[in-house]
Amino acid sequence: MSLLEANNLSVIYEPRGAEPTYAVKNASFSLERGEFVGLVGESGSGKSTLGFAVTRLAKAPARISQGTILFDGRDIASMDEEELRKQRQGGFAMVLQSGMNALNPVRSIRKHFGDIFAAHDHVPKSKRLARAYELVEKVELPRDVLDRFPGELSGGMRQRVSIALALSLEPQLMVFDEPTTALDVLVQHAVMGTIRELQKSENFTALLISHDLGVVLESTSRVMVMSEGVIVEDGTSEQILHDPQHEYTQMLLGHYADPRAEVVEVPGLLVRGSTISLTGHDTVLGVVSPADGDPVTAAPSAPATPVRRRAGRPDAAAIVVDDVSKVYPRPRRGSDPVTAVDHVSFTLEPGQSMALVGASGSGKSTLAKLITGVERPTSGTIHFGEARVDRLRRTGLRDLRREVQMVFQDPYSALNPLHTVEYALMRPVLNYTDLRGAAARTRVLELLDTVGLTPVEQFAAKLPHQLSGGQRQRVVIARALACDPQVIIADEPVSMLDVSLRAGVLALLDGLRVTFGVSMLYITHDLLSARLVTDQIMVLNQGRVVESGQTAQVLRFPQDPYTMQLLEAIPQPQRAGAGR
Amino acid sequence: MTAVVNLPEPTGSTPPHQTAGGADPAVPKPHGPASPLRVLSRGASTIWSNKKARIGVVLLLAFVALAIFAPLIAPYGASENGFGRNQSPSGSHWFGTTAAGEDVLSQVIFGARISVLVGFIAGFLSTLIAVVVGLSWGYIRGPLAEIINFIVNLVLVIPGLPLMIVIAAYLQNGGMTMIIFVVVLTGWAYGARVLRSQTQSIRGRDFITAAQFAGDGATRIVFHEILPNMTSLITGSFFGAATSAILAESGLSFLGIGDTTTVSWGSMLFWASNSNALLTGQWVLLFAPGLCIALIATSLTLINFGVDGLSNPRLREGTGR
Numbered sequence: 001m002s003l004l005e006a007n008n009l010s011v012i013y014e015p016r017g018a019e020p021t022y023a024v025k026n027a028s029f030s031l032e033r034g035e036f037v038g039l040v041g042e043s044g045s046g047k048s049t050l051g052f053a054v055t056r057l058a059k060a061p062a063r064i065s066q067g068t069i070l071f072d073g074r075d076i077a078s079m080d081e082e083e084l085r086k087q088r089q090g091g092f093a094m095v096l097q098s099g100m101n102a103l104n105p106v107r108s109i110r111k112h113f114g115d116i117f118a119a120h121d122h123v124p125k126s127k128r129l130a131r132a133y134e135l136v137e138k139v140e141l142p143r144d145v146l147d148r149f150p151g152e153l154s155g156g157m158r159q160r161v162s163i164a165l166a167l168s169l170e171p172q173l174m175v176f177d178e179p180t181t182a183l184d185v186l187v188q189h190a191v192m193g194t195i196r197e198l199q200k201s202e203n204f205t206a207l208l209i210s211h212d213l214g215v216v217l218e219s220t221s222r223v224m225v226m227s228e229g230v231i232v233e234d235g236t237s238e239q240i241l242h243d244p245q246h247e248y249t250q251m252l253l254g255h256y257a258d259p260r261a262e263v264v265e266v267p268g269l270l271v272r273g274s275t276i277s278l279t280g281h282d283t284v285l286g287v288v289s290p291a292d293g294d295p296v297t298a299a300p301s302a303p304a305t306p307v308r309r310r311a312g313r314p315d316a317a318a319i320v321v322d323d324v325s326k327v328y329p330r331p332r333r334g335s336d337p338v339t340a341v342d343h344v345s346f347t348l349e350p351g352q353s354m355a356l357v358g359a360s361g362s363g364k365s366t367l368a369k370l371i372t373g374v375e376r377p378t379s380g381t382i383h384f385g386e387a388r389v390d391r392l393r394r395t396g397l398r399d400l401r402r403e404v405q406m407v408f409q410d411p412y413s414a415l416n417p418l419h420t421v422e423y424a425l426m427r428p429v430l431n432y433t434d435l436r437g438a439a440a441r442t443r444v445l446e447l448l449d450t451v452g453l454t455p456v457e458q459f460a461a462k463l464p465h466q467l468s469g470g471q472r473q474r475v476v477i478a479r480a481l482a483c484d485p486q487v488i489i490a491d492e493p494v495s496m497l498d499v500s501l502r503a504g505v506l507a508l509l510d511g512l513r514v515t516f517g518v519s520m521l522y523i524t525h526d527l528l529s530a531r532l533v534t535d536q537i538m539v540l541n542q543g544r545v546v547e548s549g550q551t552a553q554v555l556r557f558p559q560d561p562y563t564m565q566l567l568e569a570i571p572q573p574q575r576a577g578a579g580r
Numbered sequence: 581m582t583a584v585v586n587l588p589e590p591t592g593s594t595p596p597h598q599t600a601g602g603a604d605p606a607v608p609k610p611h612g613p614a615s616p617l618r619v620l621s622r623g624a625s626t627i628w629s630n631k632k633a634r635i636g637v638v639l640l641l642a643f644v645a646l647a648i649f650a651p652l653i654a655p656y657g658a659s660e661n662g663f664g665r666n667q668s669p670s671g672s673h674w675f676g677t678t679a680a681g682e683d684v685l686s687q688v689i690f691g692a693r694i695s696v697l698v699g700f701i702a703g704f705l706s707t708l709i710a711v712v713v714g715l716s717w718g719y720i721r722g723p724l725a726e727i728i729n730f731i732v733n734l735v736l737v738i739p740g741l742p743l744m745i746v747i748a749a750y751l752q753n754g755g756m757t758m759i760i761f762v763v764v765l766t767g768w769a770y771g772a773r774v775l776r777s778q779t780q781s782i783r784g785r786d787f788i789t790a791a792q793f794a795g796d797g798a799t800r801i802v803f804h805e806i807l808p809n810m811t812s813l814i815t816g817s818f819f820g821a822a823t824s825a826i827l828a829e830s831g832l833s834f835l836g837i838g839d840t841t842t843v844s845w846g847s848m849l850f851w852a853s854n855s856n857a858l859l860t861g862q863w864v865l866l867f868a869p870g871l872c873i874a875l876i877a878t879s880l881t882l883i884n885f886g887v888d889g890l891s892n893p894r895l896r897e898g899t900g901r
Contacts, residue, residue, distance in 0.1 A: 414786040418808045431795030
């Protein structure tokens, strides 16, 4: 008998004053004992709702509208609260995406364990401490973690603690809902490793919910793919990897590529090849035209695009960063001041595209703030043409921002929820150009057209919440283009977007850079996208540049151990297949 | 012009759509979905959907109607004093008469005018000051913010009622204007502090940085980007300020500060206590205006329950289990 069997399960959301929507439609599946199963889908596909439903954590306005969930032969869909609470010991447990925020900040980790033991009384009092030690060691944490408070632990450590807490109930089924998504790349890799080992040693049944097919394929033996509330494919990992049946699965797989490969290809984007010799001398980066004649490649696509002349505007200038450091005052008494950027020097030539990569805390976003004049460096100078960026005052900053614009990481917070797209785009047009009235509005529509949001009239009138994430990011890019800048600083522009939307936004940025001749500083932790849209790369580790050079060169033949570590941490479906 | 609905998300690989001939200057104004009227009606329906707030709205409307139509509803004039003194409730005087021979019911009805007027004017003015001070204070950094901080703290730590009494005693013979002035002067600081902390949290959001990059100035950012995001908080602080203004007015009038010949609920209590109404058995004289003050303050507080739902959908009733 299967451990968990869902039959014809539907979950409906019934918010007040809005149409009810089905998040999960007629899902039927079963989990065998000791199986590690993945559940993959993009945001809004209903995968988390399904995870919440099978652990009976779904809250109003969500409701299981039909179907049964048999756990160990008992139907849990109709269980009452108290029965359910008891069931959680030795039954099913869940680790949440924001598990690191699920800990009570004013209680020590020891008390968290104590609470659970007391609630279920399944461990005799005398053995509780020993059990707690055992659990934290299982998730590879030192014993003294028990005496610390959640605020003293890093995100990865806190997520490990919540896994240990879930384990303390000796569950037969563990549901991991995006357990590593909120974590840094390197930490993510390590935590996934721990989860895999635990599953093997403890032999619980695990359901791993993730948007990242790569992560799932690396860990699980069977994968279910969900799209718009329906499980569209259910097969072993090998099947999914080598012979995906549903076009949605094929699409998801298509967006994985190895940045170390000689030629990197992702649908909808330019194909980037390289003719780099193994010695690394006389390197030439070429852009190979794809076979299917992608329309974007019709644009002039030489990396060294001649810089366009703009009437009445200063000539293109380089951003020169010279020996810049930024030290933040110590965050609290007793700790050391934080050096976010440590003696960094580089030049961003007009028309060039450079990637700035590193794990979180490597100082890449701080560098962006310094270049845009949002923050001032502690030492060193930043020049943009004639101007000293680190000494600019109000009007100087305004002039700078006319030339240096920014694309933000989170399209959901970069647009004021109460203003229409037209308003958002109109502001820079009115502030930086002489266009007024109808001419300004024409310019706004033109911008929408440039970023591919057509019909423009309709999109101009929309509010941010009526747009998808990818569409919002296009609006953000259009706003950055409004004043016809020379430099665009893109701070993780696709990290919040679904895989299927990423390629579109990246292609847009890349195409704009080529057609308009703007230079781009592309900040990311995602080496694959860096490989796809940049020519130059700089790898930052704790504020220091550890490696720099041509993107293809650096990624194919990394010299620094940190770069290798970053490359190693990228989930690789292919690697998973090979390793089994 | 053909309108295509539900166009799929354009991918970057599609070539940019070519506009025929480039510019079309005669493009029609878009009828945006965010017209202020619609926002307002949606807000109103949210408040109405809350049971407590609905009771509050009905109560408040009743008092406002009472105030507006006082001359039509009241059986006698407010200061008409030709009746017998200290009469008990009867057919011709439902609530009895005062020591000066005035009809109590008519005074209660006319008294609503002062309370509603003071409540709304003083509430509005102190909210206005709170918004201007709170938002600018939350947005700026540096020494000026420290100075504002000092002033606001000063107003906050001095106990309200004594301060009012001192100011009111200083500005003698001001009547209602003076009372409104005093209430506003002492009432804006709390709202300013609340709005400031919310401004500080919104200030850190990306769309504010984006507005700076778009070249918007500080004033524009504060009043066009931040302010609209705080509508519910401002509405809430208005009802809060109106409640305390009504209570402060009653308190000051009861203490005999201001013009005691104006008929308001506070001054009715003042005269009732002067003539030892409770000792002469005229409890209605104390009870009626007291209850009215309590009811109108309650109605505003109840409305605020609904206002909470504007900003936080989780507080809307019926969504939880």
